[in-house]
Amino acid sequence: MTTKHIFVTGGVVSSLGKGLTAAAIGWLLERMGLRVSMQKLDPYINVDPGTMSPFQHGEVYVTDDGTEADLDLGHYERFTHALIDRNSNFTTGKIYRSVIQKERRGDYLGSTVQVIPHITDEIKAAIRLGASSQPDVAITEIGGTIGDIESLPFCEAIRQFSLEVGPKDCIFIHLTLLPFLRASGEMKTKPTQQSVGKLREIGIQPDILICRTEKPMTEEMAAKISLFCNVRKEAVIEERDVDFSIYEVPVNLIKAGLHERILERLDLTPRRELDVSDWYELLETVKSPERTIEIAVAGKYVELHDAYKSIYESLHHAGIAHSSKIRLRKVAAEQVASEGAEKLLAGVDGILVPGGFGERGFEGKIATIRYAREQGIPFLGICYGMQAAVVDFARHVCGIEGATTAEYAPDAPHQVINLMEEQKKVSDLGGTMRLGAFDCTLAEGTISRACYGTEQISERHRHRFEFNNDYRDQLTSNGLVVAGVNPKLDLVEIVELPQDQHPWFVGVQFHPEYKTRPQEPHPLFRGFVGAAVARHKERDQGS
Ligand code: GLN
Numbered sequence: 001m002t003t004k005h006i007f008v009t010g011g012v013v014s015s016l017g018k019g020l021t022a023a024a025i026g027w028l029l030e031r032m033g034l035r036v037s038m039q040k041l042d043p044y045i046n047v048d049p050g051t052m053s054p055f056q057h058g059e060v061y062v063t064d065d066g067t068e069a070d071l072d073l074g075h076y077e078r079f080t081h082a083l084i085d086r087n088s089n090f091t092t093g094k095i096y097r098s099v100i101q102k103e104r105r106g107d108y109l110g111s112t113v114q115v116i117p118h119i120t121d122e123i124k125a126a127i128r129l130g131a132s133s134q135p136d137v138a139i140t141e142i143g144g145t146i147g148d149i150e151s152l153p154f155c156e157a158i159r160q161f162s163l164e165v166g167p168k169d170c171i172f173i174h175l176t177l178l179p180f181l182r183a184s185g186e187m188k189t190k191p192t193q194q195s196v197g198k199l200r201e202i203g204i205q206p207d208i209l210i211c212r213t214e215k216p217m218t219e220e221m222a223a224k225i226s227l228f229c230n231v232r233k234e235a236v237i238e239e240r241d242v243d244f245s246i247y248e249v250p251v252n253l254i255k256a257g258l259h260e261r262i263l264e265r266l267d268l269t270p271r272r273e274l275d276v277s278d279w280y281e282l283l284e285t286v287k288s289p290e291r292t293i294e295i296a297v298a299g300k301y302v303e304l305h306d307a308y309k310s311i312y313e314s315l316h317h318a319g320i321a322h323s324s325k326i327r328l329r330k331v332a333a334e335q336v337a338s339e340g341a342e343k344l345l346a347g348v349d350g351i352l353v354p355g356g357f358g359e360r361g362f363e364g365k366i367a368t369i370r371y372a373r374e375q376g377i378p379f380l381g382i383c384y385g386m387q388a389a390v391v392d393f394a395r396h397v398c399g400i401e402g403a404t405t406a407e408y409a410p411d412a413p414h415q416v417i418n419l420m421e422e423q424k425k426v427s428d429l430g431g432t433m434r435l436g437a438f439d440c441t442l443a444e445g446t447i448s449r450a451c452y453g454t455e456q457i458s459e460r461h462r463h464r465f466e467f468n469n470d471y472r473d474q475l476t477s478n479g480l481v482v483a484g485v486n487p488k489l490d491l492v493e494i495v496e497l498p499q500d501q502h503p504w505f506v507g508v509q510f511h512p513e514y515k516t517r518p519q520e521p522h523p524l525f526r527g528f529v530g531a532a533v534a535r536h537k538e539r540d541q542g543s
Helices: 018-030 072-079 092-105 115-130 152-165 190-201 219-229 246-255 258-266 277-287 305-321 333-339 341-345 362-375 384-397 421-425 447-452 469-477 523-542
Strands: 004-010 036-042 089-091 137-142 170-177 208-213 236-240 291-299 324-332 350-353 379-382 415-418 434-442 456-463 481-486 491-496 505-508
Touching (some): 004 018, 004 152, 004 258, 018 036, 018 137, 018 246, 089 092, 219 236, 246 258, 246 277, 277 305, 291 305, 291 362, 305 523, 324 523, 333 341, 333 362, 350 384, 350 523, 379 384, 384 415, 384 491, 384 505, 447 505, 469 481
Parallel strands (some): 004 137, 004 170, 170 208, 208 236, 350 379
16 A cells, blocks of 8 residues: 655644644554554754754654654654654754755766755655654644744645645645634634634645634534635544643544544545553543552653643653552753752652753752651652762762762762773864764663563663763762663663662662653553552541
8 A cells, every 4th residue: 555644733822732633633543553664854954853952842752763853753752653763853944054065976966956856856855754664654744833934845845746746645634723812702713714824825725724712613603714724624623622631632633533534535544443441541640540649750850731732741641550549740850959959848758850951950959859868758760860860979978078970060070970991082072962863771670660561771872971980889889779781882871779779769870751652651650650659648647
């Protein structure tokens, strides 16, 4: 069977949840036994989001092959089983870089290099690369909002693409907004009409419209949108704001008949009957959990939810497994240093310290971890959070005064976290990140080993600095447990405290949050939340 293509565009405003909707489409196709691929085309000029501030762009998502990508790829991986790699995310910068490299090499044989056809050809090649696993359906999401100057070449490329593959093999789904005007008490279709008008101006006629709404969309509105936008009425699909969980989105789209429209338009036959009863069970737990526990996340970017998106999702998934709702207490790490841990952290059931870069907030992270360690509060440290745990242990348990990381204190005497020898020789720091999947061997009798239930694991990394093996003996002889090691490089990947000293204390050099699904929570998050639930119950009984 030839691969069918779905292009997802967005109109009216940004932040409509296009990534989530695209992922939900992938999910519902997989639920019918179809194989999908997922891809995001981003109109910004950065080659990848690796250098972009989490404050502006949210978290940087990392794939197994070490690609630093847009966070929408996280939705794709949490909702589908599509292979996500370097071909799953292209930006304007990445496309132009490749065209300019070809031009410099003389590949264009002296012709004038232009947006059409050279850039658009490169985009079409990227779309084909995204579908190289030959799935039944390749889903490509176009970032940005229709009407932006930046996204024009992408729109032009997908128009050409559809012309090349034929009408039964390619559809356009446009996500739009029906704003509700409180003053007149009605929802408006004009922005949708205009946004579809913009699409049609460049030669794209959407096949399906998904309308984000706050209130139910009436029959008359659907009819009006259908008439003005030239989209069949049954293909005007409502996507109402969800009440309690983003995991309602896919089943709501099914209720609205989206899967039938897609099958019909692409002439696809499902391989399996659609059964989502297990998903309804999951939603039931989300809706009526047995308890609510509180987890503190002490980091540098707590103001912006998207900056720790995958971490919050991981907690949510682990919570579902324990029938627990997670109340997040977002704490600015810096404040812990200035105001004291007790004031900001007292009463929580678990403490998570996420990854990060640079000096700001690092001392606050150390103070946070010291509090978790001394108070016996379940603790999960991720990347910089693990490094801070090592520094806390070195300073306050081993008595190594001034122990720190080389990251911002290159001349400090006791760098318990520093660069690997090979990395020290490279002057360009950009090239030295340990990125993507690395193996890790777990030690017998550790918390991590019990969580994973296996000896060999693979997890994704994104960092430069490492546990300094010169201090390994000193730290372990004082009680720190090295629970996981990279077998090839002999790098410490996991540190723990023994369970007779602390109920649950784990720091990992990698990023477990990139590998979690609502129905398959990450083992470490599951263990961490389990320990927090146990603490919660104990305190309940105590009070
Ligand atoms: N800044 C640390 C390093 O580069 C940790 C990075 C992270 O937390 N992702 O090693």
